[in-house]
Amino acid sequence: MSSDLSSEPPRAQAAANEPETALETARRQLARAGSQLEITDDVLERLNHPAKVTEVTVPVERDDGSVDVFTGYRAQHDSVRGPYKGGLRFHPDVTRDECVGLSMWMTWKCAVMDLPFGGAKGGVVVDPKSLSEDERERLTRRFTQEIRDVIGPTRDIPAPDMGTDSQAMAWIMDAYSMQQGETIPGVVTGKPPAVGGSYGREEAPGRSVAIITRETCEYYDSPLEDTTVAVQGFGSVGANAARQLEEWGATVVAISDVNGAIYEPDGIDVASIPAHNEEPEAVTGNADDVMPNEELLELDVDVLVPAAVGNVITEANADDIQADLVVEGANGPTTFAADAILAERGIPVVPDILANAGGVTVSYFEWLQDINRRAWSPEEVNAELEAEMVTAWNAVRSEVESRDVSWRDGAYIVALSRISEAHEARGLWP
Numbered sequence: 001m002s003s004d005l006s007s008e009p010p011r012a013q014a015a016a017n018e019p020e021t022a023l024e025t026a027r028r029q030l031a032r033a034g035s036q037l038e039i040t041d042d043v044l045e046r047l048n049h050p051a052k053v054t055e056v057t058v059p060v061e062r063d064d065g066s067v068d069v070f071t072g073y074r075a076q077h078d079s080v081r082g083p084y085k086g087g088l089r090f091h092p093d094v095t096r097d098e099c100v101g102l103s104m105w106m107t108w109k110c111a112v113m114d115l116p117f118g119g120a121k122g123g124v125v126v127d128p129k130s131l132s133e134d135e136r137e138r139l140t141r142r143f144t145q146e147i148r149d150v151i152g153p154t155r156d157i158p159a160p161d162m163g164t165d166s167q168a169m170a171w172i173m174d175a176y177s178m179q180q181g182e183t184i185p186g187v188v189t190g191k192p193p194a195v196g197g198s199y200g201r202e203e204a205p206g207r208s209v210a211i212i213t214r215e216t217c218e219y220y221d222s223p224l225e226d227t228t229v230a231v232q233g234f235g236s237v238g239a240n241a242a243r244q245l246e247e248w249g250a251t252v253v254a255i256s257d258v259n260g261a262i263y264e265p266d267g268i269d270v271a272s273i274p275a276h277n278e279e280p281e282a283v284t285g286n287a288d289d290v291m292p293n294e295e296l297l298e299l300d301v302d303v304l305v306p307a308a309v310g311n312v313i314t315e316a317n318a319d320d321i322q323a324d325l326v327v328e329g330a331n332g333p334t335t336f337a338a339d340a341i342l343a344e345r346g347i348p349v350v351p352d353i354l355a356n357a358g359g360v361t362v363s364y365f366e367w368l369q370d371i372n373r374r375a376w377s378p379e380e381v382n383a384e385l386e387a388e389m390v391t392a393w394n395a396v397r398s399e400v401e402s403r404d405v406s407w408r409d410g411a412y413i414v415a416l417s418r419i420s421e422a423h424e425a426r427g428l429w430p
């Protein structure tokens with residue numbers, strides 16, 4: 001196997017290898033998972049690279065009549081199991097390599113959920129807050145035109161990500177449809193329900209975090225009624241996860257926003273606190289006592305759900321984490337080095353590619369609804385999501401038990417086995 005990573009890297013090796021970019025992390029995780037599987041070097045090498053990266057120039061007329069030029073990317077990693085799928089972000093830090101790394105994560109995420117999609121990610125290097133609503137619309141429409149040849153409902157289906165929202169998806173659908181000469185809602189997901197968006201898409205990543213937390217707590221004989229939870233980040237993922245977990249009987253003792261955390265050992269009434277999209281930074285806005293975000297991560301709780309940003313559990317604080325279980329709500333909240341330390345300390349970490357995969361799963365439901373021209377009820381969406389998440393969790397649990405590996409390794413093994421099998425079956429053309 002062409003991997004220099006053993007199955008449990010010692011602390012020193014992991015620390016020296018602390019990842020710097022999403023692409024490096026994605027490649028390390030691929031090598032590590034590949035080393036534990038019967039997978040050919042040819043397939044591993046193919047998965048180490050994106051199938052295609054499209055770079056475009058996006059000229060936009062500003063409201064004052066001047067023209068600014070932005071750079072955009074669409075990285076398409078692997079489509080062996082179906083069309084590419086992944087978000088589009090508008091952010092000043094977007095790079096080609098970041099898009100490639102994130103597109104690899106999307107490949108694994110779709111495969112662990114057994115969705116008939118491969119991974120993609122894209123974006124425009126721009127601070128969306130520097131644009132007016134009209135400028136944002138012109139940028140979105142022109143970017144859609146520039147990448148039109150590589151997207152489509154059977155080719156590559158974008159979705160919202162940092163700095164983009166359901167309105168941007170509606171503009172993409174409209175721009176694409178106008179050029180194609182027919183209405184094609186299946187070209188993007190995360191749209192408003194009025195134009196083919198799915199009910200429950202917004203809540204789905206948080207809901208899946210709650211489902212996976214519930215299943216894992218039961219597995220470790222800690223039913224939710226006896227479980228305390230700390231959630232970092234009270235946005236789309238964190239607030240929906242916290243509210244669902246509280247509804248199912250867990251005691252949510254700490255939540256946070258970018259300015260800090262609140263901690264109430266007897267439990268917080270999370271339903272009464274506005275989420276980030278309802279009122280930004282409302283967690284600390286009305287609080288008397290605010291603790292630093294770093295302290296929330298080190299609380300002595302049963303479950304810690306980092307659901308804000310990446311790289312918050314690092315080599316520097318992994319020894320101080322006191323939770324019995326970590327469920328990753330954000331993408332990449334645990335660094336490679338911290339993962340090794342938590343493993344050594346016997347703290348299980350359920351990975352992002354499983355826990356927050358409810359988002360892409362309901363995106364898949366949206367795509368099905370668009371193709372069939374028939375909307376599902378909220379009850380149907382939630383029932384199907386529940387079934388898909390429990391099926392995926394069971395597939396991962398089975399690898400965890402039979403191979404005695406971590407939850408992250410189990411999830412990667414499930415994903416990579418499916419992708420590798422598909423590559424072997426299809427072969428290399430020509």
Ligand code: NAD
Nearest residue numbers: 205233234235236237257258276307308309330331356359
């Ligand atoms: P959001 O913008 O809705 O909320 C983010 C929350 O985190 C807010 O409460 C904000 O105040 C807080 N926050 C921001 N920066 C912080 C920091 N440095 N420290 C502590 N708190 C901070 O974001 P979201 O959509 O909930 O996404 C959260 C994470 O989940 C991201 O990593 C995202 O990539 C991932 N994710 C999101 C989705 C989705 O569909 N929304 C799906 C899968 C994964």
